[in-house]
Amino acid sequence: MLNALLLVTGVAALLLAVWCGWAAYRDQPTKDWHFIGMAVVTVLALVQLVAGIVLLARGEKPEQGTTIFVAYLLGAFACVPAAGFMSLAERTRWGSVTVAAGGVVLAVLEVRLYDIWGG
Numbered sequence: 001m002l003n004a005l006l007l008v009t010g011v012a013a014l015l016l017a018v019w020c021g022w023a024a025y026r027d028q029p030t031k032d033w034h035f036i037g038m039a040v041v042t043v044l045a046l047v048q049l050v051a052g053i054v055l056l057a058r059g060e061k062p063e064q065g066t067t068i069f070v071a072y073l074l075g076a077f078a079c080v081p082a083a084g085f086m087s088l089a090e091r092t093r094w095g096s097v098t099v100a101a102g103g104v105v106l107a108v109l110e111v112r113l114y115d116i117w118g119g
Contacts, residue, residue: 002051003119009044010110013080016041017103024096030087034099038084041106045077048113063118072116076109 016037020030052073062069083102087095 002048003114005044005048005051006110006114009041009048009076010107012041012044013103013106013110015103016080017100017107020096020103021100024093024100027093029091029093029095030084030099034087034096035084038080038099041080041103042077045080045106049073049077052113062116064116069113069116072109072113076106076113079106079109 016034019037020034023030023034052069056066056070080099080102083099083105086098089095090098
C-alpha cells in the first residue's frame with residue numbers, strides 16, 4: 001500500500017476532526033468551509049480506494065486477506081461522507097461533533113489499513 005497516501009489521509013482526517021471539534025466547542029454547526037474540508041478528505045480516501053484496487057489488480061496481496069482489506073477500503077471511503085450527511089440532519093453543535101468523530105474513525109481506519117497490508 002502507498003504509505004505516504006495513508007499518512008496524508010490520516011493526518012487530513014485528524015485535522016478535520018480537530019477543526020470540527022473546535023467548532024463544536026464554540027457551539028457551532030458544520031458550515032460550508034467544513035464541507036469543503038470533508039470533500040478534500042473524501043477525495044483523498046477515493047484516491048486511496050482506487051490505488052488499493054489497482055494494487056490488487058496488479059497481483060499484490062495484503063498480508064491479512066483481500067476481503068478484509070477491501071472492506072476497510074470501502075469503510076474508509078464512506079466514513080466522512082456518512083458523517084457529513086448526518087451533520088446535515090443535525091444543524092447544531094452535535095453535527096460538528098459527528099464530523100469530528102468521523103475524522104477520528106477515518107484516522108483509525110488508516111492505521112488498520114496499514115496493518116492489514118503488512119506494514
